[in-house]
Amino acid sequence: MEQPEPQVPQVVFLPCPFQGHIKPMFRLAELLSHANFRVTFLNTQRNHDLLLLSLDIPAFRRQCPNFQLLSYPDNVPLGLDQHRLSEQGFVDCLLSIKAAAKPALSELLEPKTGRRPPTCIIADWLIMCSSALDVTKEFGNIPVFAYQVGCAHYMWMDFHLLKLIEEGEVPLRDKDMDKPVTSIPGLGMSVRRRDLSGFCRLDAACKQVIEISTNYGSSAVSQAYGLILNTFDKLEAPVISKLSSFLPFKIYTTGPLHGLLNNYCIKNSNPLHSINVTICKEDTSCITWLDAQPSGSVIFVSFGSLASLSRSQILEIGQGLLNSCRPFLWVIRPNPIVGQQEDDSSPGQILMELENMSPEKGLIVSWVPQEMVLAHPAVGGFLTHSGWNSTLESIYARVPMICWPTGADQQVNSRCVSALWRIGFDMKDTCDRSTVEKLVNDLMEDKRDSIMKSMDPIARRAEESVQEGGSSYCNLQRLITDIRSLIPT
Structure with a gap:
């Protein structure tokens, strides 16, 4: 009897609409595409258009034929000019990003003739993971992987922000900025108030931003299927270990992602390693x-x-x-x-x-x-x-x-x-x-x-981490295997 062809994993990427968030998530999307996954990258319309301008589309289509670029309407005050917003405007911006993504993701997941639901969603830890978890509950709890674009140290410190508010450490206004912060264990270095997250420097909106970050970030991560970090084990091993004992799922350290992608492209004589993913026009x-x-x-x-x-x-x-x-x-x-x-x-x-x-x-x-x-x-x-x-x-x-x-x-x-x-x-x-x-x-x-x-x-x-047999290389292969295992048999 002829065996049916195995189903191809389908992964939806949901990045936060900032250059520093889009770039590493796009790199991971490329790597999964090269592993013969079907990839959908869902961006705001403005960033979608800018990304298309930066890519050599014909070459990209040849090398990544199963990579789909989609967009949803912008609903963010002043586009990407967050630095020009007031504190309350920044809060409104974060909430607008969350609100804009949810209906777009719902429409993408809506069952239609001949279209299977995605195998999983990889969503930016900041705001987007919460949106994805909210939406997927309506469609049979599609697994959501949280993607943290920052380092493990930042994430570990973020889990302690509400505690810092309770202890009166933050907001940081009118305080001794060089005073050591002693209530965050396991960092392997001394941390001063001035080294805390930039959100702690906000005044009126500090608590609100941290609560948003916690409610839509840290708490959402705990409900995810897994966590993907753009770092490597030997750079942040003690803190990665702390996160592993704190979170109830697998952590995949896959960085530096650009190094993984460059090695893949060189090994496979793929010209895409020379293409830069950017929403800003480059001067070469x-x-x-x-x-x-x-x-x-x-x-x-x-x-x-x-x-x-x-x-x-x-x-x-x-x-x-x-x-x-x-x-x-x-x-x-x-x-x-x-x-x-x-x-x-x-x-x-x-x-x-x-x-x-x-x-x-x-x-x-x-x-x-x-x-x-x-x-x-x-x-x-x-x-x-x-x-x-x-x-x-x-x-x-x-x-x-x-x-x-x-x-x-x-x-x-x-x-x-x-x-x-x-x-x-x-x-x-x-x-x-x-x-x-x-x-x-x-x-x-x-x-x-x-x-x-x-x-x-x-x-x-x-x-070494991104070479064949290295920690990040192996973690990427583990992620690929684990996503494949999510396909219903």
């Missing part, structure tokens, strides 16, 4: 400029897709870079450049002023293919906002960091970089030219040997 001219710079000489500067700088901050950082006398490549987004303007200067005028200061030493661009830049031999250091994607990419490329975090998980990440892993410096809450100059020179020369002594083994472990 910087690669030619980097080609002309000496090895290890350039300090790369980027503060991510959402951070907002004032005019004085831009000029202080710029003057510090110039005073260091080292070539720099600086990403400054064209819109918006400045969030808290201190005079009537337009963003264009500020850019012109900065470019006039640095015509020979620096290059200023609007956005870059960051993985490619960090891997370039001319880049010797990274002045970063400490987003988790940037942190992992920097580790994988063996590029030490100066951390200037601006919110959310970045405060935690920068503390890990400086105090736990000792692969860079933490410049949080400081922005003056003398500090920038000193830390750039320390990173690039004066203290480089000690920093690289810590960086080299960590980077080597990151590379």
Whole structure:
């Protein structure tokens, strides 16, 4: 008797609509697509359109024929400009994201002729996991995997936020920011109030944001089928162990995801490893400029897709870079450049002023293919906002960091970089030219040997984790096997 063909797993991805969340989830979606899964990536309309502009669609369709890109209507105040919202506006934004995703997911799951329900949903831990769990209860409890785009340390600290409110530690207004926080066990490093989540720095909306994060994040995770983390075991082993004992399901550490994908593409001669997933338009001219710079000489500067700088901050950082006398490549987004303007200067005028200061030493661009830049031999250091994607990419490329975090998980990440892993410096809450100059020179020369002594083994472990037989490679295979096992027999 002829055996029926095995059913193909179908996975729906539901990312939160921010660049730093979309990118790693898209990488995992690609990997599952290469494992012959049918993948649906559900994005807001605006981000869907921007993503289509960044992809070589014909090549992408050839390599990932079972990868479907779908969208739902935007329902978020001011699009992605969260940094321009008031505290209450930020709360409304989070709730709007949740409200917009639910009907779109319901429509996708609605039974129709000839269409099977998905095998599972992989939903962003922030807001989206809760939405997915709410919706799937109406359709037979489809398994939901929670995806945490931040590090394990941030997640573990998040589970303690309500306790910090009860103890009066947060909100952080008018408090000694250097006072140690002792009520979060198992971190492997000392943590100060200034190292807590950026949400703790909010004033009136602090408790509301943390309750949203807890009710729609931490508590939702506990109802999920499993948890996927973009990290690797040997980077955060003690905290991953804490999470494993705390949560009632499997944890899959699969990072650095871009390293896993690059290895797959190289092994299979797949040209997609050169395609960058971004909702920001990239300027690739910087690669030619980097080609002309000496090895290890350039300090790369980027503060991510959402951070907002004032005019004085831009000029202080710029003057510090110039005073260091080292070539720099600086990403400054064209819109918006400045969030808290201190005079009537337009963003264009500020850019012109900065470019006039640095015509020979620096290059200023609007956005870059960051993985490619960090891997370039001319880049010797990274002045970063400490987003988790940037942190992992920097580790994988063996590029030490100066951390200037601006919110959310970045405060935690920068503390890990400086105090736990000792692969860079933490410049949080400081922005003056003398500090920038000193830390750039320390990173690039004066203290480089000690920093690289810590960086080299960590980077080597990151590379080993994504190679065949490595922890992240094996965890990805375990995830693939476990999703296949969810198909009804």
